[in-house]
Amino acid sequence: MKICITAQGDQMEAPVDPRFGRCAYFLIIDSQTGEMSAIHNNGGASGGSGVQAGQTMADHQVEAVLTGNVGPNAYQTLQAAGIAVYAGISGTVQEALECFRQGDLPSPMAGPSVESHFGEA
Amino acid sequence: MNKNIVVASGKGGTGKTTVAVNLAWAMKGQTRLLDCDVEEPNAHLFVKPDILHRQEVTVPVPSIDEQRCTQCGACARACRYHALAAVKGKVLTFPDLCHGCGACGIVCPSGAIREIPKVIGDVESGRRSTLEFVHGRSRVGNAITPPIIRAVKQHVSRDRINLLDAPPGTSCPFVTTLQHADFCILVTEPTPFGLHDLSLSVDVLRQVGVDFGVVINRADLGSDMVHRYCAQQQIDLFAEIPFDREIASACATGEILIEALPHYRQMFHDLIYKIIERTLA
Numbered sequence: 001m002k003i004c005i006t007a008q009g010d011q012m013e014a015p016v017d018p019r020f021g022r023c024a025y026f027l028i029i030d031s032q033t034g035e036m037s038a039i040h041n042n043g044g045a046s047g048g049s050g051v052q053a054g055q056t057m058a059d060h061q062v063e064a065v066l067t068g069n070v071g072p073n074a075y076q077t078l079q080a081a082g083i084a085v086y087a088g089i090s091g092t093v094q095e096a097l098e099c100f101r102q103g104d105l106p107s108p109m110a111g112p113s114v115e116s117h118f119g120e121a
Numbered sequence: 122m123n124k125n126i127v128v129a130s131g132k133g134g135t136g137k138t139t140v141a142v143n144l145a146w147a148m149k150g151q152t153r154l155l156d157c158d159v160e161e162p163n164a165h166l167f168v169k170p171d172i173l174h175r176q177e178v179t180v181p182v183p184s185i186d187e188q189r190c191t192q193c194g195a196c197a198r199a200c201r202y203h204a205l206a207a208v209k210g211k212v213l214t215f216p217d218l219c220h221g222c223g224a225c226g227i228v229c230p231s232g233a234i235r236e237i238p239k240v241i242g243d244v245e246s247g248r249r250s251t252l253e254f255v256h257g258r259s260r261v262g263n264a265i266t267p268p269i270i271r272a273v274k275q276h277v278s279r280d281r282i283n284l285l286d287a288p289p290g291t292s293c294p295f296v297t298t299l300q301h302a303d304f305c306i307l308v309t310e311p312t313p314f315g316l317h318d319l320s321l322s323v324d325v326l327r328q329v330g331v332d333f334g335v336v337i338n339r340a341d342l343g344s345d346m347v348h349r350y351c352a353q354q355q356i357d358l359f360a361e362i363p364f365d366r367e368i369a370s371a372c373a374t375g376e377i378l379i380e381a382l383p384h385y386r387q388m389f390h391d392l393i394y395k396i397i398e399r400t401l402a
Binding site: 049082 | 202204207215
């Protein structure tokens with residue numbers, strides 16, 4: 001299953017980035033094989049980063065997103081794309097992946113976890 | 122004489138509106154005051170105009186005809202503002218992010234996008250005595266103000282001096298107000314914040330090529346850092362307004378300064394002459 005974990009760096013040891021739309025990197029991971037590719041997020045500068053990030057997930061056929069917080073526009077886009085959203089994730093990407101594999105995460109979000117513009121500097 | 126004079130400041134709360142209102146009032150038979158600070162218009166609190174005309178400001182936002190849409194995603198890729206997303210056979214629209222540029226409709230190969238108007242603000246116009254007045258106001262929740270500012274500016278007079286009270290800051294709303302300006306008065310204060318934001322405004326004005334002069338408000342407070350900056354940059358100081366408790370009281374009760382304190386009238390007349398001298402040169 002293809003999942004995405006937002007990260008502050010481009011390695012599995014990087015901490016999970018608590019922001020979705022304005023995270024530093026999207027790490028796209030095959031949860032079975034552990035194969036990973038990092039995408040630098042260039043959507044952080046202007047408005048609409050939540051929608052843009054949601055579109056990126058849909059374009060990469062991601063099935064689940066693990067991150068800190070998700071705003072309303074991002075949530076709406078992910079939900080329409082049928083992507084499960086696990087918010088409130090912390091620690092390293094590797095640890096988050098382990099939790100996901102073990103089924104240790106709480107159920108996916110039923111709505112956005114924060115207001116718009118939450119992740120702006 | 123038809124001139125567009127913008128009164129602006131990088132920093133908020135420096136006295137922009139006080140300067141704009143009093144300049145307009147000092148030559149009220151020949152001016153039209155346009156309050157372009159549509160997020161927080163306040164010139165009307167001093168002018169107290171009779172509003173004679175109101176109009177809504179709209180921007181065109183996309184509406185998707187799902188029968189015609191082939192979910193190709195061209196619209197979402199074309200949108201610079203990410204106001205559209207194409208996911209799993211569905212196109213989502215986010216009208217709050219839309220700037221109304223129309224690119225989505227142009228690129229759609231199947232004619233599935235129709236533009237519908239979305240109300241984002243209002244423009245009101247009127248007068249008090251011989252002063253003509255226009256202002257715009259953004260609706261609550263709207264984040265995109267340049268279309269409202271452009272709607273206000275459609276009311277610039279062809280035979281009067283237009284005084285445009287600009288929104289604070291140096292981003293799109295300021296630049297939109299500056300378009301077609303003949304001159305800009307930058308109001309600042311002698312504090313580190315005042316100087317910092319003044320220098321940002323100066324950078325913008327030099328880049329867009331609009332001539333300008335500086336008015337220092339509360340000029341006898343703080344330090345001489347703004348004076349030194351202006352001298353260094355060869356920027357003309359057009360006026361210095363003192364820190365005066367009577368000015369604060371008059372402003373706080375919504376009075377026009379030169380009416381409440383007539384001894385300041387000459388200062389605004391001098392300022393007008395300096396502006397006219399520069400814009401005729």
